[in-house]
Amino acid sequence: MAEQAPIKVFITGACAGLAEVRQALSTHPDIEIVGTAVEPGKADQKLAASGASIVLHGSARGDRLPAAEIESIRHATAAPIILVTSGAAGGLLGEALSAGIADVIMLPQLTDALVFTIQKTAAMVAARAAGPTMALRSSSSEGKVLTVFSPKGGVGKSVIATSLATQIARRCGRRVLLVDLDLQFGDVAIMMGVEPEKTIYDLVMTTGELDPEKLAGYVIPHASGVDVVPAPVRPEDAELVAEDRVGRLLDVAKETYDAIVVDTPAHFQATTLATLDRTDRLLLVASLDIPTVKNVKLTLQTLNLLHYPKDRINLVVNRNMSKADLDRKDVEKALELKIAFEIPGDREVGLALNRGIPVPMSAPRSAVTKAINEMADAFFERHAAKSLDAARKGAVKRPSFKLRKAA
Ligand SMILES: Nc1ncnc2c1ncn2[C@@H]1O[C@H](COP(=O)(O)OP(=O)(O)O)[C@@H](O)[C@H]1O
Ligand SMILES: [Mg+2]
Incomplete structure (x- = not known):
């Protein structure tokens, strides 16, 4: 699209x-x-x-x-x-x-x-x-969890998660938490250019019940307005991040944030499953090559077995600068799912990464940013610049979140 x-x-x-x-x-x-x-x-x-x-x-x-x-x-x-x-x-x-x-x-x-x-x-x-159904406004005022997943590494999950989080905050004026659940190799902190002084490891290791106040002490604020929870600094700490704690983290985050964007590793883990349970929108990222499409197909089967509602899945094609160029129609047919969003390949992405600045801030006029903006707008209504500050201060009513069917 x-x-x-x-x-x-x-x-x-x-x-x-x-x-x-x-x-x-x-x-x-x-x-x-x-x-x-x-x-x-x-x-x-x-x-x-x-x-x-x-x-x-x-x-x-x-x-x-x-x-x-x-x-x-x-x-x-x-x-x-x-x-x-x-x-x-x-x-x-x-x-x-x-x-x-x-x-x-x-x-x-x-x-x-x-x-x-x-x-x-x-x-x-x-x-x-x-989609066959119109955008629905969610009746609940809880924050929404948008999870970026793909069975393949290197397809652009982290680029999409960081960019989308940035624009939901800047463009839609929402309170956004960005959680890096790629516990071993997460690079959200690097992509956002923040120092991981505190990570999800510290957060889940705190004693006692997590509550919004405690959570606030463990997030790293980014210039975009996004609060970041980075992946553990030491890969071995990843194992200690248990799924029940991740579930609790998301539940608490829903109380204080409008959107919780979750970046994930390229395979299902217990923590991924705990996240899926709470995911309002699953952004399933694919590139247009046969191995990826095959694995995405397997993922869809797994999601089906898990009874994950198909209408919450949005297929995202990321062009990722690769030469891969399967026909979109064939991909949609193979996956029995319409492509909801397509992100073009752009050299600016690599440049942004090297600068540690999210793409929409590093290259606001790039085609990638445009595609990300479309995505943000599909989920949250955009707010005028004036209300953005108010929204940050919590003075604006909760957002309307648009859930629409993807298939
Ligand atoms: N739309 C795009 N255009 C150009 N390069 C991209 C695009 N999306 C991702 N990349 C590049 O692909 C690589 C992998 O992206 P990343 O987000 O880290 O993937 P993942 O999180 O799925 O492993 C990065 O080097 C990034 O610069
Ligand atoms: Mg990644």
Whole structure:
């Protein structure tokens, strides 16, 4: 799904600043303007034929919904509509959303913010199309566990776990705990560039019951806002990290964090099983080569035996710079699972690793970051920059977490 083709945008209507928006978008690499029409009612054929994936409709009135014009657009295309207005849009947002408008943009606006809203809308539509069920909002307010797993080493689990955790914190404004359960060879601390002063070993070796306060004393804060629990420094300590303690760690973390991202080793261990029990989203990572696909198939069989719900599994294809290039359709057929996310190969990943900076912070404009952002947005709603600080301070209500079926 993470095809890098520009998003096709059709611009309708008129309002102050819309010409500037059009100008800015027309030169943006991620956007392709496929047409414009001041009066959508007179351009329905043009609109229908444009192949637009988003309609940006400008309305000078910020105080009421341009119902007739929206009707005309709907008539011509099923593409989501983003309303753009220069007027003071008092109660418009609520009204617009309940009328099925995807979003409302108040002008003036930075181009990046505009583009982001367009990308987010397109990603949401793609997410909906990818699964037979719509995104469900979890009823529970507990933190969600997202586990990154693959039966193969070197497919990019740790790159994905660190990048995703970073963006759920930065982009979605959530409280995120990143746990390295690759107990012997974990390199989350290195990838995040943090000193593993305390590790999961120290955490599970504490006496007495673990509680949120205790947990807080054992996490290592990262500049992104993510709290990190690194793998043990000495590989031999790995054995002492028992699964019941890991289970408890996750249970406690759910009380204080919105998202718990877990990186794992390339095989099932007792600790992995304890994690699976608590996993809301299993990101199963594969590269497009036969050995990996074969092992992923075996993993799916194992998960089935464990009665792990298939609808919580998201297949992630990571291109990983390898030459491997199996046909996606064949892979989906072999695994009986749709590819939920695809991450392109990018030299920036290696550079980021060497700097000890997570990819989204080292290469924010890279294709990999874009794919990771799509992933983050599929799980958590994005929050405006303003609410991000508030969310960190715990002042914002719990997030909505979107669970959607992968197959
Ligand atoms: N999308 C990507 N593009 C380029 N290189 C990647 C990508 N994903 C992973 N890599 C590279 O692959 C190697 C293995 O990644 P890593 O995340 O450590 O795998 P795992 O945790 O599955 O063992 C790293 O050297 C990393 O730089
Ligand atoms: Mg790893």
